[in-house]
Amino acid sequence: MGPTARDFPSGFLFGAATSAHQVEGGNDGCDWWAWERRGGAKDPSGAACDHYRRYPEDIALVKELGLGSYRFSVEWARVEPEEGRFDEGALRHYRDMVERCRELGVEPIVTFHHFTLPTWLSDRGGVLARDSSRLFARYCRTVAEALKGRVTWVLTINEPMVLVLMGYVQGVWPPGKRPASQVIKAARRLVSWHEEAFAAIRQVDPAMRLGIAKHWIDFRPLDAGDAMHRLGRRLQHQLFNRWYLDRVKSHCDFIGINYYARQYTTGLLRQVPLATPDAPRTEMGWSIVPEGLHLALTEASGYGLPLIVTENGIACRDDRWRIRYIDRHLAAVHEAIAAGADVRGYQYWSLLDNFEWAEGYRPQFGLVAVDLGTQKRTVRESARHYGEIARTGRLPDAID
Ligand code: BGC
Numbered sequence: 001m002g003p004t005a006r007d008f009p010s011g012f013l014f015g016a017a018t019s020a021h022q023v024e025g026g027n028d029g030c031d032w033w034a035w036e037r038r039g040g041a042k043d044p045s046g047a048a049c050d051h052y053r054r055y056p057e058d059i060a061l062v063k064e065l066g067l068g069s070y071r072f073s074v075e076w077a078r079v080e081p082e083e084g085r086f087d088e089g090a091l092r093h094y095r096d097m098v099e100r101c102r103e104l105g106v107e108p109i110v111t112f113h114h115f116t117l118p119t120w121l122s123d124r125g126g127v128l129a130r131d132s133s134r135l136f137a138r139y140c141r142t143v144a145e146a147l148k149g150r151v152t153w154v155l156t157i158n159e160p161m162v163l164v165l166m167g168y169v170q171g172v173w174p175p176g177k178r179p180a181s182q183v184i185k186a187a188r189r190l191v192s193w194h195e196e197a198f199a200a201i202r203q204v205d206p207a208m209r210l211g212i213a214k215h216w217i218d219f220r221p222l223d224a225g226d227a228m229h230r231l232g233r234r235l236q237h238q239l240f241n242r243w244y245l246d247r248v249k250s251h252c253d254f255i256g257i258n259y260y261a262r263q264y265t266t267g268l269l270r271q272v273p274l275a276t277p278d279a280p281r282t283e284m285g286w287s288i289v290p291e292g293l294h295l296a297l298t299e300a301s302g303y304g305l306p307l308i309v310t311e312n313g314i315a316c317r318d319d320r321w322r323i324r325y326i327d328r329h330l331a332a333v334h335e336a337i338a339a340g341a342d343v344r345g346y347q348y349w350s351l352l353d354n355f356e357w358a359e360g361y362r363p364q365f366g367l368v369a370v371d372l373g374t375q376k377r378t379v380r381e382s383a384r385h386y387g388e389i390a391r392t393g394r395l396p397d398a399i400d
Pocket of ligand 1: 158311357
């Protein structure tokens with residue numbers, strides 16, 4: 001490959017991502033806070049990275065590293081702490097975050113819902129509450145009004161199928177395991193959440209480009225010679241990767257792809273995270289298969305919409321793994337672009353070491369390490385390395 005063949009298209013958004021509950025701290029009005037109190041996470045989120053107060057420095061760090069975009073989320077429980085009462089201070093806060101990005105020339109990518117719900121809503125059924133789509137659309141409209149004219153890229157919901165899987169099927173996240181009928185209802189409801197939010201936001205600011213952050217798993221049959229393994233692959237791929245997108249695609253201006261791993265199917269609804277001895281695993285136990293990102297982008301291109309990799313990242317102790325991970329996954333993105341996929345950006349997960357849901361604070365995904373005692377930020381070598389790629393818009397000459 002010659003040097004120019006390593007260049008990304010100009011304007012490609014190299015960035016990093018976070019979500020409100022995982023970094024802000026003191027987010028005591030949401031269902032996750034209550035879930036943590038009941039022992040649902042290895043550590044409580046507590047003060048997290050104190051990002052609610054420290055965002056000006058953190059966004060400055062994004063800039064200093066050479067990154068061009070920052071994906072973050074708005075916390076519904078702060079914006080609407082009681083049903084129907086919108087908090088001006090919270091809305092101003094998120095507007096200020098966007099302004100901070102703008103003044104530094106960092107493109108904001110804003111998620112309106114990233115797993116958490118205000119407790120007033122979770123107490124009366126959460127996603128399954130009869131009027132939850134209307135409530136979500138009203139919240140989105142209010143946030144859109146506050147951010148109008150200042151934001152281009154908006155994700156209504158982060159990983160709806162992960163929310164359904166972890167919350168309703170496995171029950172390791174709120175609201176806890178539910179019968180199959182409610183699982184189906186929750187998935188369908190999240191389709192109407194997006195559709196209604198799309199219409200509401202569109203009305204307020206037609207210039208906002210609206211999408212979904214869709215978690216994509218590269219399912220493969222463990223034994224390609226086994227018919228059940230193959231059937232399991234087809235079913236899981238359809239249910240997990242495509243079902244939701246097939247429904248919301250006409251209400252999207254772009255699709256966000258969150259990709260982490262390959263999983264091997266061993267039955268209709270069964271899978272194992274790692275089956276090949278040659279694929280190394282992250283600290284989360286996830287297999288590292290960059291090719292899966294290429295395949296995801298190539299297939300998702302079939303929806304005919306621009307794509308952004310809205311999450312991709314590794315939890316590891318040895319930062320050299322992160323460097324290798326980023327290089328290889330960016331190479332996979334580059335290949336997908338070369339093959340015709342319209343990929344507009346890549347957001348590494350995560351900017352900061354943060355609260356990893358039920359896993360607490362142990363997994364470290366950050367480009368920047370955070371000392372939870374002092375809140376001191378330490379930029380990792382991988383962040384500098386990634387920043388250099390972002391600054392030059394070019395893959396490194398040698399990828400290990
Ligand atoms: C979620 C993040 C999470 C990350 C790593 C994604 O599924 O959107 O909130 O921290 O994966 O597990």
